[in-house]
Amino acid sequence: MTLLHGVGKLKVTLFITCIVDMFQADVGKATVELLERLGCEIEFPMGQVCCGQPAYNSGYVEESKDAMKKMIATFENAEVIVTPSGSCATMFKEYQHIFHDDPIWRPRAEKLASKTYELTEFILDVLKVEDVGARLDGVATYHPSCHMTRLLGVKDAPMRLLKNVEGLSFEPLPNAHNCCGFGGTFSVKMGNISEQMVDEKVDSAEMTGADFLIGADGGCLMNIGGRIERRGKPIRVMHIAEVLNSR
Amino acid sequence: MAMKIGEGKFKDNVNENMQDTFMRGAVAGAQERLRTRRLDAAEELGNWEEWRSHGEEIRKHVLDNLDYYLHELAENVQKRGGHVYFAETADEANAYVREVVNSKNGKKIVKSKSMVTEEIGLNQILEEEGCEVIETDLGEYILQLDDHDPPSHIVAPALHKNKEQIRDVFAEKLDYKLTSKPEELALHAREKLRQEFLTADIGITGCNFAISESGSISLVTNEGNARLVSALPKTQITVMGMERIVPTFEEFEVLVSLLTRSAVGQKLTSYITALSGPRQDGDADGPEEFHLVIVDNGRSKILGTEFQSVLQCIRCAACINVCPVYRHIGGHSYNSIYPGPIGAVLTPLLGGYDDFKELPYASTLCAACTDACPVKIPLHELLHKHRQVIVEKEGRAPISEKLAMKAFGLGASSNPLYGAGSKMASTVMKPFTKDGRISNGPGPLKTWTEIREFPAPNKERFRDWFKEHESGGVKK
Numbered sequence: 001m002t003l004l005h006g007v008g009k010l011k012v013t014l015f016i017t018c019i020v021d022m023f024q025a026d027v028g029k030a031t032v033e034l035l036e037r038l039g040c041e042i043e044f045p046m047g048q049v050c051c052g053q054p055a056y057n058s059g060y061v062e063e064s065k066d067a068m069k070k071m072i073a074t075f076e077n078a079e080v081i082v083t084p085s086g087s088c089a090t091m092f093k094e095y096q097h098i099f100h101d102d103p104i105w106r107p108r109a110e111k112l113a114s115k116t117y118e119l120t121e122f123i124l125d126v127l128k129v130e131d132v133g134a135r136l137d138g139v140a141t142y143h144p145s146c147h148m149t150r151l152l153g154v155k156d157a158p159m160r161l162l163k164n165v166e167g168l169s170f171e172p173l174p175n176a177h178n179c180c181g182f183g184g185t186f187s188v189k190m191g192n193i194s195e196q197m198v199d200e201k202v203d204s205a206e207m208t209g210a211d212f213l214i215g216a217d218g219g220c221l222m223n224i225g226g227r228i229e230r231r232g233k234p235i236r237v238m239h240i241a242e243v244l245n246s247r
Numbered sequence: 248m249a250m251k252i253g254e255g256k257f258k259d260n261v262n263e264n265m266q267d268t269f270m271r272g273a274v275a276g277a278q279e280r281l282r283t284r285r286l287d288a289a290e291e292l293g294n295w296e297e298w299r300s301h302g303e304e305i306r307k308h309v310l311d312n313l314d315y316y317l318h319e320l321a322e323n324v325q326k327r328g329g330h331v332y333f334a335e336t337a338d339e340a341n342a343y344v345r346e347v348v349n350s351k352n353g354k355k356i357v358k359s360k361s362m363v364t365e366e367i368g369l370n371q372i373l374e375e376e377g378c379e380v381i382e383t384d385l386g387e388y389i390l391q392l393d394d395h396d397p398p399s400h401i402v403a404p405a406l407h408k409n410k411e412q413i414r415d416v417f418a419e420k421l422d423y424k425l426t427s428k429p430e431e432l433a434l435h436a437r438e439k440l441r442q443e444f445l446t447a448d449i450g451i452t453g454c455n456f457a458i459s460e461s462g463s464i465s466l467v468t469n470e471g472n473a474r475l476v477s478a479l480p481k482t483q484i485t486v487m488g489m490e491r492i493v494p495t496f497e498e499f500e501v502l503v504s505l506l507t508r509s510a511v512g513q514k515l516t517s518y519i520t521a522l523s524g525p526r527q528d529g530d531a532d533g534p535e536e537f538h539l540v541i542v543d544n545g546r547s548k549i550l551g552t553e554f555q556s557v558l559q560c561i562r563c564a565a566c567i568n569v570c571p572v573y574r575h576i577g578g579h580s581y582n583s584i585y586p587g588p589i590g591a592v593l594t595p596l597l598g599g600y601d602d603f604k605e606l607p608y609a610s611t612l613c614a615a616c617t618d619a620c621p622v623k624i625p626l627h628e629l630l631h632k633h634r635q636v637i638v639e640k641e642g643r644a645p646i647s648e649k650l651a652m653k654a655f656g657l658g659a660s661s662n663p664l665y666g667a668g669s670k671m672a673s674t675v676m677k678p679f680t681k682d683g684r685i686s687n688g689p690g691p692l693k694t695w696t697e698i699r700e701f702p703a704p705n706k707e708r709f710r711d712w713f714k715e716h717e718s719g720g721v722k723k
Contacts, residue, residue, distance in 0.1 A: 018659075021709045022669050023702045028709035032716065044713045050659040057612055059634030059644070060652040066660035146613035175279070178571040183611025188694040190609060192258075195698045196265060196575040197611075226699030229684060 009041040010127075013078030015071075015116070017088045018050040019218035027218065030245035031084045031119060037245075038127055047074040051091040058185045061098065068095050072108050080126070081116045084241045086148020087217050089118040093152070118148060119241060120157040120216060131164035136246040138211035140238075141173040143180065143201065143224065145217040158216050158240055165243060171208035175200070182223035198227045205235055216240045249337065249368030250598050252397040253582050257605035260580040270399075270407045270577045277406055281568040284512025285619070292508060302505045303623040305498045306559035309490070310550065316459045316492045317541065323462025327524030329537040333489075337367035340542045344369060344451070344484055345376055347538055351482050353378060353448040359466065359473035360384035361453025362401055362562060363488045363542055365584045366597070369451070381443045383472040385436055389413055392420040399578025399586060402510050402564040407577055440472070450480035450534065454487035455561075456502060457539075460495040463523040464539065467506060469516045477522055483534035485522075489541050490558040496521075502561055505621035509563035545597040553632055557592050559622045564589075566616035566626055572609050581606060588616035592629040604643055607633035651691065672704035 012035055020028045032042050051071055052064035072095060075081055083089050093116060095109035123129050142159060149155050162168065181187065181197025188194075201224055205213045213228070213235050215221045225237035253260070264270065289295040309316055321331040334340035348356065356378050364370065370380045370391075382391045386405040390396045393416045398404030405413070410427040417423035417432060421439060425431045452473055454464040464485050466473040477483050493499045499521075507513045526533035549558055567573050567587030578586035583594040583603065591606035607630045610616075616626040638644045658664045679685045679692075680703040688696040695701050 016709050018665075018669075022672060022704050025705040025707060025709040025712055029712060029716075032713065044710065044717070046710060047662055049662065049665045050655075052659060055652045055655045055659070057631065057634075058648070058652065059631070059636075059638035060656070061635050062639065063652045063656035064659075066656055070660045146611070146615070150614040150618050177569075177615065178574070179611045179613035179615065181571070181611060183613065186608070186611045187698075188691065190261075190572075191694040191698055192265065193261060193572055193575055193609070194611075197571055198699070200575075222702060223699065226695075226701060229700040230686075230698070 009039055010080065011043060012040040012080050012082050012122075013043045013045065013075060015048060015051075015075065015081050015083040015088065015092070016044065017083060017085045017218060019222065020084060023222065024218050024239065027084060027239040027241050030239070030241040031082075034132065034241055034245040035082065038123065038129055038132065040127075043078070045074050045078075051088050053088065053091045054184050056091070056098075057183075058189075065098070068098065068109075069105060071095075072105065072112050075112055076108065078115060080122070081112070082119055082122045083116070084119045084239065085217050085219075086118045086145050086152050086154055087219060089116055090147045090151045092116040118152060118154050118157075118216070120161055121152075121154045123244075124157045124160060130160055132161060132244045134164075134244045134246050135166040136212075136243055137167040139169050139171055139209065140212040140214050140243075141171050141205055141208040141210040142176070143173055143205070143213060143215045143220065144176055145215060145220045146179050148216055158214075161244060162214065162240065165246070168212075168243070171210050173213075174204045174207060176204075180220045180224050182219050184219065187223055194223075195227075198223055202227050202231060202233060202235075206233055211236060212243070213237050214240055214243055249371075250366045250584055250594065251582060251602060252579065252584060255582065257580065257582065257609070260582060261576045264577045264580045265575060267407075267577065269409060269412075271575060273407060273409055274577055275574055277403065278568050278574055281512065281564075282619075285509055285565055285568070288508035288512040288514065291514075292504070298501070298505060299621055299623050301501055302561075302621055303559065305493065305501060306561070306622045307556075309492050309494065310555060310558050313490065313492070313550065316494060317489065320457050320459035320462060320492055321539075321541075323459065324524055324537075324539050325462075327462055327527070329462065329524035329539055331539045331541065333541050333543070335543045337542070337544050340367050340486065340540050340544070341369055341372040343538075343540055344486070345372055347482065347484055348373060348376065348378060348449055351448060351536075353482065355443070355447045356380045356449045356451055357443055357447040357476050357480065358382050358387075358451045359453065359468065359476040360387055360404075361451070361486055362584060363453060363544075364451065364486050365398065367486075367542060367544060369486070381440070381447070383440050383443070383470075383476060384468070385433065385470055385472075388436055388440065389416060392416050397579060398584055400564060400567060401562055401585065401589075407579070444475045444479050447476075447480045448482065450476035450483045452476050452483065452485045454485050454491055455506065456491055456493045456499055457487055458494075458496055458499050458521065459492050461521075461523055463521040465499065465503075465519065465521045467503060467516050468518045468520075469511070469513075471518050474518055474520055477520070477534065478532045481534055482536045482538070483522075483525075484538045484540060486540045486542060489543050489546050491561075502622075506561050506563050509561075509565040509619070509621040549596050554592070554596055554629060556624050557589070557596065557629055559624050560589055560593070561622055562589075563621060565619040565621060569615040569619045570610075571613065571615065572611070576609070581609070588626045588630065589624075592624075592626055592633065595633060600637060600641055600643060604637055604641075607631075607637065669704070669708055673706045676704055
């Protein structure tokens, strides 16, 4: 890894995720601007598609392998991969287990895993920055995403960064540990259960009186945000990249 | 009633149970209490992760050497004068117990809590023989009185009932005239049950762990009822799942430490009993005759498969107490006496996919279960494995889903396809889009938009913006 503070720039290869690419371009832009401000040079391989998670989690392991191989090949030459999604980062790390019995793809998948970072983890652990110099006025509450906290193990980084955002105060989200009910295809396959889960999440957010609900995963935010909009609640859903990029 | 508790379809059960706002309130409240207590108890013990690893190691070791420990256990039970019966199926187990009961001319049977006897439907068999079977665990007693309402939780079987509902059951069935105060209800049950203990012919217990080095069985309770079931009747029958063994008391201590903390957040329960066969010379109490029924009922078929780790389970329900799906649908929706994440993994293995293929999908794979499990069963991974088996080996997925996933596989691995699809998305979705959102989506978006707004695809995708950005033409 070439980290040359003051001399050159750290080259970061961005894995933007298909959700951000298609539906949340603003989150992608914020991610780029934030990382550039922190001294990174951003590269975006156009060959990237989807990490395969929707099909994989539904049990279609074979159907999802081509997408995984495509991603492994696309990011082969990256030095550091950063993604604004705990869930998709987890998936990149999962490839090595999926290709466990494959002598060609396993080592390539292991390499991919070893250089993949979720955005907040990267800022804190690699760039060693805890205050990104952001400013946002209001009250926020934070929803910790399941895959990011439990599977990727990134638990504290988002809040450590967020508490240095000037003007922003925090109210704890009741039952924050409970899943928002997204779960990929679960959100439509078990739509009635998903609805109850996301409703509880929205109710909890409302109880805090916060202006912003902040999260670090596009899927969860699409779910919670979509329900907040449907119910007409005055809470703005923001991705952490957008918050950290606020000035 | 056996493992399967009803004929309803999963979807119908869910829709019905989600209407039960009382049940949902009770479950949510219980989850919060039990989760907090478990976390506090784990913190107080310290080094929780090491304890978990140790617990996992013990359970794995036993499962990898199960034949050895079953043999040792059986030998040691027999050495102390107990009888051991290996039942391959539920029917065999039930037939054996029935024979023992009949040979003793047993009419009244008291039982302590046992999930495996629920699994094999033992009570019904004995009742058909004309026996009176009395559940003495308070929760099970309430359910039995309430016309055999099935358990909705493996540790707190009557979790779905509140004290007012319990008072009503007591009033109707026991001519109870007092209030819904838990103390008064418990005292009343206690008085009723005391008579049953004193007049029972046979005691039937479950078994938390059997200790193979001494041929002992152990019972972990807070009510002391299992102690009476095993001390008073002349004949005791203990029914256990074949995997519930620990080699020695040393491992027993580790697993009990994990069990009581994970189940109810206690350092110890009020009663932890280890019983070694029938009454010996000089013993003050204990049964004259002791039978140990070791039940397979599909477990040995799980051994050696990718699902083996599910047999590590010590039935603490920690996974159930953190499951956000169980929280809303309650235990009865699973249609199995084993609900929640552990039930969604175990039930299809024991009962087959015909009846239970929806259960592995009743999860967001949020991994709260895996995190909570004191013996580190990777529950969310096993749920995912089930899905893979259902799709790839069993071919049971709906055709429309298969086609969609095939299309996904193609689209997600091909740049021209993904490129064209994602670029066109905004245009294709335009008729459905208003104010940047889709409220009434077509096809696969229909269910999503029945519940929530769906964002309109960006006209300018991130990658389009980045191309310009890279070339210096930053758009504001």
